[in-house]
Amino acid sequence: MNVSVSQGEGGSAVPVAGERVTVATSVGDARVTWARAKRPRLVLALGHGAGGGIEARDLVALAEVLPAGGVSVALVEQPWRVAGKKVAPAPKTLDTGWRAVWPELTRAGLPVVAGGRSAGARVVCRTGYELGARGVLALSFPLHPPGRPERSRAEELLGTGLPTLVVQGGRDPFGRPEEFPAGSHGLAEVAYGDHGFAVPKKAPVTQEEALGVITDTVGAWLERLPAD
Template sequence: MDAIETVETDAGPARVTWHRAKKPRLVLAVSHGAGGGIEARDLQALAAVLPGHGVSVALVEQPWRVAGKKVAPAPKTLDVGWRGLWPTVAKPGLPVVSGGRSAGARVACRTATELGATAVLALSFPLHPPGRPEKSRAEELLGAGVPTFVVQGGNDPFGKPAEFPNGSHELIEVPYGDHGFTVPKRAPIDQDAALGIITEGVVRWIA
């Protein structure tokens, strides 16, 4: 971590924590889900690994998190916050990959074309509410309009990899992983291996 910026948006102040590459060629701006923050293990793993591959990582905290609220606001308000902080992540003048986990992935998909994102990284995209496959959000994912990379846990109750529609996106599976990419103790892979699948997959895709 080498800098924290507070950014005023129409939804309130947001916060950007930079993990900069020495010679960056890309920025990955990535935000958290509706129930957690940037301490999520997948976000931290990407922030630790990607700067070594020429990618500056901007971990974004939405205004509701900065304000200390426990519950995320409506999707439209999340989009307002994301739009407001975009100039900050685009300021280095590099291509920006728009990313997020869960609700943050939905925001990235909904706003990618409008904001000029180079691509979208969707971590644990919530394809539907648990147990409600009929309430599909596939249109958001398929409508991103830019190259999209999905990283999905094999046991994600918000949508298992096999449930995803065919489309222009690429998808990799974290075997046995749940919505937070936690793998059970009895699984044949451990937590470090699960995170390795995520970081190696993203490094390969971004390259």
């Protein structure tokens, strides 16, 4: 499936319009932007990374495509982004903000898959099991800092205790697909994609095709998740 999204500053996609809910947390107000399915069967909650917000091209593509298949998508903005800060706080603070948003995500009584990109992927890997998530979706999981493979964060990914899917760009400096350890998680590659899933203009795939790989792969994985 090809996905076309409007482009904002820096190549990031403009976030989809939807119902917005402010959630008070102990570390400030978080915000959830809903892209609701007409007949939802589950919720996919998506957190952003440390270098951007819910305008990331992969998050927007999922929010635009998945509701047609019965998946409501909740784009979660951490309190530091809502407050307009430029630097993300410590991982424990990110986890605190995510936990506080969870009741809003489960309010409809539907199963919730915890997802996120980059730093947001780490958050859901650390917290998904305790919160009762149906599964974990890790987009652009930062396996290690660029050029520092010895500083691996693989234990977070391997310890989710839940069905887990990693979607990784083929040239992601935070960890290429071939660098990931074997485990029970699924691993899908977006060929030529960088950490933001951007593909070079001269690549044999277009940006729309790369986004289509993400939406098709995630949609199919959600269909295969156990019902309970």
